[in-house]
Amino acid sequence: MIKTDVIIIGGGATGCGIARDLALRGIAHHLIEKGDFAAGATGACHGLLHSGGRYAVSDPEAAEECIRENMILRKIGEKCVEQTGGLFVRLAGDSRRYRDKFLESCDRVGIDTELLSGARALDLVPKLNPSLEEAVRVPDCSIDPFRLCMLNAITSKNRGGVFHRHHEVFEFIKEKGRLAGVRARDRFTGEIKDLRARVIINASGAWGKKIANLAGHDLPMNLSKGSLVITNHRLTNMVINRLRPPSNGDIIVPNEAVCLAGTTSISVDSPDNLVVGADEVDIVTREAGRMIPEFNSTRLIRAYTGVRPLLLAEKDATDDRSVSRGFRIINHQDGMYSILGGKLSTYRLMAEKMVDTVLKEVFDKTVACQTGDLPLEGQEFLSGYPLSTRLKDMKDIICECELVTRKDVESVIDRIGTKSIGDIQHRTRLGMGPCQGGFCTYRALGIIQEKGKITCDESMGALREFLQKRFRGIRPALWGDQLREEQLVEGIYLNIMNMEQQ
Amino acid sequence: MKTGKYDAVIVGGGISGLMAAIDLTRKGRRVAVVSKGDPICCLSTGCIDILKGVDSPRDGICDLPENHPYHLVGAGGLDRAAGLFVSVMKEAGLSYVGNVGQNRWILSPGGTRKQTALVPESMAHGNVEENETLVVIIFKGMKDFFPGYVTAKFQNADVYEFDPGNGSTLGIATKFDDPAFQEDFFKWFKSQKISKGKIALPAVLGTKPQVFGELAQKLDRKIFEIPTLPPSIPGLRMFKALKTCLQDAGADLYWGRSVESVEKDGDAIEAVTLAGIGRSTRIEARAFILATGSFVSGGLYARQDGVVKESVFDLPAYVPENRESWFGHNFFETGHGIEKAGIRVNGSFQPESTGIPNLFVCGSILAFSETMKYGCGHGMAIATGVTAAEKCEDHLA
Numbered sequence A: 001m002i003k004t005d006v007i008i009i010g011g012g013a014t015g016c017g018i019a020r021d022l023a024l025r026g027i028a029h030h031l032i033e034k035g036d037f038a039a040g041a042t043g044a045c046h047g048l049l050h051s052g053g054r055y056a057v058s059d060p061e062a063a064e065e066c067i068r069e070n071m072i073l074r075k076i077g078e079k080c081v082e083q084t085g086g087l088f089v090r091l092a093g094d095s096r097r098y099r100d101k102f103l104e105s106c107d108r109v110g111i112d113t114e115l116l117s118g119a120r121a122l123d124l125v126p127k128l129n130p131s132l133e134e135a136v137r138v139p140d141c142s143i144d145p146f147r148l149c150m151l152n153a154i155t156s157k158n159r160g161g162v163f164h165r166h167h168e169v170f171e172f173i174k175e176k177g178r179l180a181g182v183r184a185r186d187r188f189t190g191e192i193k194d195l196r197a198r199v200i201i202n203a204s205g206a207w208g209k210k211i212a213n214l215a216g217h218d219l220p221m222n223l224s225k226g227s228l229v230i231t232n233h234r235l236t237n238m239v240i241n242r243l244r245p246p247s248n249g250d251i252i253v254p255n256e257a258v259c260l261a262g263t264t265s266i267s268v269d270s271p272d273n274l275v276v277g278a279d280e281v282d283i284v285t286r287e288a289g290r291m292i293p294e295f296n297s298t299r300l301i302r303a304y305t306g307v308r309p310l311l312l313a314e315k316d317a318t319d320d321r322s323v324s325r326g327f328r329i330i331n332h333q334d335g336m337y338s339i340l341g342g343k344l345s346t347y348r349l350m351a352e353k354m355v356d357t358v359l360k361e362v363f364d365k366t367v368a369c370q371t372g373d374l375p376l377e378g379q380e381f382l383s384g385y386p387l388s389t390r391l392k393d394m395k396d397i398i399c400e401c402e403l404v405t406r407k408d409v410e411s412v413i414d415r416i417g418t419k420s421i422g423d424i425q426h427r428t429r430l431g432m433g434p435c436q437g438g439f440c441t442y443r444a445l446g447i448i449q450e451k452g453k454i455t456c457d458e459s460m461g462a463l464r465e466f467l468q469k470r471f472r473g474i475r476p477a478l479w480g481d482q483l484r485e486e487q488l489v490e491g492i493y494l495n496i497m498n499m500e501q502q
Numbered sequence B: 001m002k003t004g005k006y007d008a009v010i011v012g013g014g015i016s017g018l019m020a021a022i023d024l025t026r027k028g029r030r031v032a033v034v035s036k037g038d039p040i041c042c043l044s045t046g047c048i049d050i051l052k053g054v055d056s057p058r059d060g061i062c063d064l065p066e067n068h069p070y071h072l073v074g075a076g077g078l079d080r081a082a083g084l085f086v087s088v089m090k091e092a093g094l095s096y097v098g099n100v101g102q103n104r105w106i107l108s109p110g111g112t113r114k115q116t117a118l119v120p121e122s123m124a125h126g127n128v129e130e131n132e133t134l135v136v137i138i139f140k141g142m143k144d145f146f147p148g149y150v151t152a153k154f155q156n157a158d159v160y161e162f163d164p165g166n167g168s169t170l171g172i173a174t175k176f177d178d179p180a181f182q183e184d185f186f187k188w189f190k191s192q193k194i195s196k197g198k199i200a201l202p203a204v205l206g207t208k209p210q211v212f213g214e215l216a217q218k219l220d221r222k223i224f225e226i227p228t229l230p231p232s233i234p235g236l237r238m239f240k241a242l243k244t245c246l247q248d249a250g251a252d253l254y255w256g257r258s259v260e261s262v263e264k265d266g267d268a269i270e271a272v273t274l275a276g277i278g279r280s281t282r283i284e285a286r287a288f289i290l291a292t293g294s295f296v297s298g299g300l301y302a303r304q305d306g307v308v309k310e311s312v313f314d315l316p317a318y319v320p321e322n323r324e325s326w327f328g329h330n331f332f333e334t335g336h337g338i339e340k341a342g343i344r345v346n347g348s349f350q351p352e353s354t355g356i357p358n359l360f361v362c363g364s365i366l367a368f369s370e371t372m373k374y375g376c377g378h379g380m381a382i383a384t385g386v387t388a389a390e391k392c393e394d395h396l397a
């Protein structure tokens, strides 16, 4: 039995942000996440650190939160934010009146803009559609969601916070009509852990309703999935948005060596087992192709989907107050709070408000929030290590696409004692390149095996699981060169290794 | 511009095109092979899969769906093609064992067993039962072979490690070509007191065909190779043997070249022009055989709009309608719709509804071959290659 002050359910940006905030205010806590960090919407988003431009016209309050948080995050999170800047491009046929409204609204909420001629915009991003009318420059950034979660976790762990990754909450411990704790299952070993705390925070995003149901509450929400595609190289060094009211496929974000484009919006019943439809991929590539024509001929290496929770009418919830239009905190009055909505860009603010609330209502304390003033700890490990130096140190390359060495893989295994291929991928970018792990996963699992972390049978199981997951990501983007690569990978695993379903 | 004149030109140097070319040279034809790059068999196990899931592939082919290309070959054609393949390999010093009437099993690098029909001599002992004792010899630093996947399946398995001073599959295989290195390995082997049982090694025992036989004799134990992830040494040995056989027969090989343009005389193809850096070559022939493979080799190209293009002659290609139907949702279930894509041919292996009298098509570019689903990759390639060559010979005669 583990006892602590606060239990956080969910290791997305919101949950990790809450852990860091609690740590800096000296409150003991445990976080439980059923996958790895960023396994939910956080890892399935564009990674756009919004300037707020996208919301300036429709939701000025949210826009204001974005620009404020944008300025804070670029300061505290240098190593996970790339200050790319962004453009809103107006193509032939896009409303001029909307442009005027856009400029006016940005001005009102304090987002710096600069109106650029088409020619100027093409100087900045040569691959833009040459027939664009004009563009507005805004302070958008690209942010690495996984690193963001990991860095927030480091601050927490440095101060005694405990993270249970790959643990799924499946039951609440109830006592005298209150929620006294949770029971979680280790997804590798099946082992069950009981945790008790004074308060439980449900930060499970789109799974929020499922968690609330486990506790015997309803949480009225709708789910909407959004799909994105990843290109095999970087087509732009700036974030590209379409200058029109938010719509399908109008954001392209550069990230490391690739670009992400999305998204769609389709209502779904459950946040699990989602697939990306061929039609969604077509919509996104078509729209992205209008802004950057080369998108139409560029190889896509993967497509994936994330789920946004949309809160319904407020009257059904026991107690709720809109701390902001963008997100909500709900006190279930029995020892649990839910925090829902928001954006990756505003995760820090959400965490701050959440911790303010429990400090006041549960712990009856006021301690000032410091998360916006102190830099994220642990950034020294992410040394923005340039490729040229990396190449010199390369020996025993395991992943040819992303240049990951055997030593890189071994050091992750040694450091975090992982058994999961996903953990290694996130930390080294193994398998994130064009072949999407088709070649290197067999090797990485072989290394985990050698290190004695898993049995050989388990690694075969893990390999199967990985290949199926990988296939789900690639399936919607299978034509041209990616289809060709896929048939090669099929040949390796289904022919040479004969892993076909028996 | 350079020029050449042939009886037949084969476009695509995979196992299918090479076998077609060999068959024609044996009939005294003047032949050329044009190939953009090295074929898929270099990535394969080097085994000839004819049809999986049955005892006898030879009998099994009649139960395939009626549009499967094997029906155009027939059991007799399969016998002739397999016979020619085995004899060509033997001439090159590479013995194959097995027969078209009986499937067999080999051990895979994932520890599973793979069904196939004809196997190189180096895998003849690869049919091990889980209760047998197995010895695995591995090579230090080799990144594409992890014995754990294999040993997990055996109750009794011992692993021994030899340091070859090189971690790449091709690097180690090349070292084994050197008698001095073989001797070092032999000395190490003797010093190890290796336990009883069959001995398995990753397939790196020499790029040359004779190395395996020499080692097996020296070690005086039942040894066999486990195929590895690409690049594959057994695949490479087979490919080199096919290529050498053609060169010895006087065929011209235009390697690293692809067809840039096609000239026609009415419906018939008269010549193709090959692209090359600073030079182009026009080659004329009385007949052409298309053997450019499927998507992996670029014989076919699938577009986002759901159209599949054939890359040399722009022949009409069959593909299931609607991109959504190309793939199922389970990676481990073969038989994805896209596997049916390809060129439809008539009983003479000529592309349907094109009216081209002197073009023949063979290998994995054929529609409805579904090589992954039926486990018929090389078998189908060899059988259709040789049969298409026979039809081409009828045309030339």
Ligand SMILES: Cc1cc2nc3c(=O)[nH]c(=O)nc-3n(C[C@H](O)[C@H](O)[C@H](O)COP(=O)(O)OP(=O)(O)OC[C@H]3O[C@@H](n4cnc5c(N)ncnc54)[C@H](O)[C@@H]3O)c2cc1C
Residues within 6 Å of the ligand: A009, A010, A011, A012, A013, A014, A015, A032, A033, A034, A035, A037, A038, A039, A040, A041, A042, A043, A044, A045, A046, A047, A048, A049, A050, A167, A168, A169, A170, A203, A204, A205, A206, A207, A211, A225, A226, A227, A228, A262, A263, A305, A306, A307, A308, A341, A342, A343, A344, A345, A346
């Ligand atoms: C397609 C898409 C694109 C987006 N793009 C952007 C963008 O570019 N910029 C931006 O600012 N915002 C973007 N957003 C919004 C942003 O992604 C989310 O608001 C944010 O990531 C939510 O974080 P979270 O931590 O609240 O939820 P999540 O990241 O979903 O985290 C919830 C976690 O709870 C875990 N969990 C669930 N059930 C259990 C259980 N029983 N036990 C233990 N753990 C459990 C899940 O595994 C998950 O990791 C996008 C959203 C979508 C869907």
Ligand SMILES: Cc1cc2nc3c(=O)[nH]c(=O)nc-3n(C[C@H](O)[C@H](O)[C@H](O)COP(=O)(O)OP(=O)(O)OC[C@H]3O[C@@H](n4cnc5c(N)ncnc54)[C@H](O)[C@@H]3O)c2cc1C
Residues within 6 Å of the ligand: A487, A488, A490, A491, A492, A495, A496, B011, B012, B013, B014, B015, B016, B017, B034, B035, B036, B037, B038, B039, B040, B041, B043, B044, B045, B046, B047, B048, B049, B050, B230, B257, B258, B259, B291, B292, B293, B294, B296, B297, B298, B299, B311, B312, B362, B363, B364, B365, B371, B376, B377, B378, B379, B381
């Ligand atoms: C990883 C993998 C492993 C496999 N393992 C096995 C196995 O163990 N056993 C088995 O039986 N089957 C196996 N298969 C299947 C089998 O290898 C193939 O089905 C078979 O080799 C196809 O032969 P092919 O001659 O039709 O074409 P390919 O081998 O694809 O050859 C086509 C050739 O044409 C050339 N070409 C393409 N376009 C042009 C052009 N425009 N101009 C000139 N040349 C061109 C290409 O460069 C290539 O050399 C495997 C397949 C894969 C992908």
